[in-house]
Amino acid sequence: MIRDGQIDQEEMPAYSELTRRLGFEYNGMILHEYYFGNLRRGGMDRPTNGSPFVQAVERTFGHYERGKTDFCSVGMLRGVGWAICNIDPSIGLVSHHWVSLHEHGNVAGFLPILVMDVWEHAYLLDYQPHERKQYIEAFFSNISWSVVDERLQAACSAAVVPR
Ligand SMILES: [Fe+2]
Structure with missing residues (x-):
């Protein structure tokens, strides 16, 4: 659409929606x-004590279990969306965010290190819609903590762009 160097009036509705x-x-x-x-x-249902992820959660929440409770509680919010544990690379602290649909609630500059899909399609084959809590427990038993640590370390070692 932009190949001819302009978005003309007829193209504007399609361009807008895209x-x-x-x-x-x-x-x-x-x-x-x-x-x-x-x-x-x-x-494993929990990360290794002293791992980079556990250290970041403890820095933020004081205790790992408190941070896990916060993440799981975000995952229990009504509606469809995502629970995301983000790292703010500029300060090395994590925070948990509810992202509605796929795009509302992402924070500029924060990087996802643990992402949980809580759209119903993520668990409807195994659980009833009201059994999201059981799905979240199962999710926690099937996490690759090494991937979470790698994301955290990559985020914190990347060049920080000043805000
Ligand atoms: Fe999904």
Whole structure:
């Protein structure tokens, strides 16, 4: 559409909707890549004591279990979306965010290190819609903590762009 150097009046409605939906469609793809990337069949239900992730959670919440409770509680919010543990690379602290649909609630400059899909399609084959809590428990038993640590370390070692 932009190849001829302009968006003319006839093109504007299609151009507008393609642009408006880009965050939904594109972030939906990216978040699923993070989600499946941090899953591992038969993973340990908790990270190793003293791991980079545990240290970051403890720095932020004081105790690992308190941080886990916060993340799981975010995952229990009504509606469809995502629970995301982000790292703020500029200060090395984590925070948990609810992302509605795929695009509302992402924080600029924060990087996802643990991503949980809580759209119903993520668990409807195994659980009833009201059994999201059991799905979240199962999710925690199938996490690749090494991937989470790698994301955290990569985020914190990357050059920090001043805000
Ligand atoms: Fe999904």
